[in-house]
Amino acid sequence: MTVDVAIVGCGPVGAFLAGELRLAGVRVVVLERSVEPTVHSRAFRLQTRTLELLDYRGLLDRFVANAIRIPKTHFAAIRPPLLDLDLLDTEHPYTLGIPQARTEAYLVEHAAGLGAEIRRGHEITGLEQTGDGVVLQVNSADGPYSLTAAYVVGCDGGRSLVRKAAGIGFPGVPGTVSALLGDVTLGDPDAFPSGIPGTLRTRSGLIMAVAMPDTGIRVFTCEFDRPVPDRDAPVSLDELRAAATRVTGLEIEMSEPTWLARFTDSSRLVDRFHSGRVFVAGDAAHVHFPIGAQGLNLGIQDAMNLGWKLAGQIHGWAPGDLLDSYDRERRPAADRVILETRAQLALMNSDERIDPLREVFRELLAIDEVNRHLSRMLTGLDARYQPEPTAAVHPLVGRLAPPLRLRTAAGPVRLAELLRTGRPVLVDLGDEPSVATAAAGHRDRVDVIAAREEDGATVGALLIRPDGYVAWAAAPDVAPAAVESSLPAALAAWFGLATAAVR
């Protein structure tokens, strides 16, 4: 049996990637060891950048209808002041409160609806790369079997077998803190020492609580001076109660746990995002302390970045180094999240020597420009897939496409809506004939759309990748000669040779 792509792991990242590959017409099988979808939600927030990506694929309305919008969020549990997402230049200036189990269910439905084959109860036990494919060893209820795929993507979480089997290293720093979580019923929610939602920092650690939509109150504890326990050791309610008492000095009545887990702040990033035909995405590629709700978001962005590139490779039009750009673009993004989560955790440390630093940060957060800078960092909006702009490169190149409102022959449309097909889009906003002419040989891969900006011309033309990032842009008054000298090169660099040249 042979498939184009086998995805290992049907968590949020594997499910999203499956949808992306199906949208691009790639045959994909997802192998997931769990027989049933998870009911426990590690993540419960989606960040702005992910909301933008969901919007591109027409998925956002369903998420928003079944979640709560949170317009402000915290940095390092400093409150006030909170991070004010309204200061951001986005159509979605909020985080979305939604349990991971629901996010996964929606993404799985989307992928399956597009024709992805999802095999539950199928566990990968090993893999081997041959010259032109990857052979996976799979265990299932019907017995072991092997599956050959042209490419494999490990979306199999922080302990990824795919990563290990492919020989991809996972350097980083080991955990130093002891953290617990429990979804519980509280005896007296109004008396919870941090408030709900809220965070209390004491000399012994941190305690936080948040209301979960489906599973009661989630209580977190984090202690900075205790031995880091074995991650696999089961957690009891008594252990959570004892940690809460050590942090607060109070006996907190908790009962009926629906989920108890432990975690730490181990921060790691793969030494390469792929080895031969084996790729990794999501937690399989990076792990960090779960502060600021970013792991799942980072993984969805990996999947959005990789999906169309892998599809281009399978369909035969990808330029030589397109797949290498996955590592080039996603490594800095993951590095930045690791930097920022470690910075937040350092600021949250219960050591009294951190107190003055927190006070300085409290003052800084009250300055709009700082508040915006940290919000952009936390939401992923500051990602830029390109070195700093030069005079020859339009400042939008490497950025996510701006949230433009357009008018086309078919009526008004948001730029985000032009990306529903998952195909690259060249938007000619200035009626400049050289734009469409330059793209003539790419019409089989690139949609060319003539439009006008509703609110005055700010851009002349935009070449947008399927993941929403700008590959090329021109100013409103661009000269035809400038289009001719730069657009064909950008088309070839990202979407391969023009059809005529291929023939």
Ligand SMILES: Cc1cc2nc3c(=O)[nH]c(=O)nc-3n(C[C@H](O)[C@H](O)[C@H](O)COP(=O)(O)OP(=O)(O)OC[C@H]3O[C@@H](n4cnc5c(N)ncnc54)[C@H](O)[C@@H]3O)c2cc1C
């Ligand atoms: C307490 C906590 C709170 C968090 N809160 C947030 C938040 O609010 N927002 C956010 O963005 N992130 C948050 N995160 C991080 C987020 O949960 C993860 O980043 C996310 O689950 C990663 O998704 P994934 O698909 O990469 O991996 P996973 O969700 O770990 O999925 C991996 C899948 O692979 C399967 N699998 C593993 N091995 C095999 C195998 N050998 N064969 C077949 N299948 C296999 C597993 O069964 C699993 O279904 C939080 C994490 C924690 C611990």
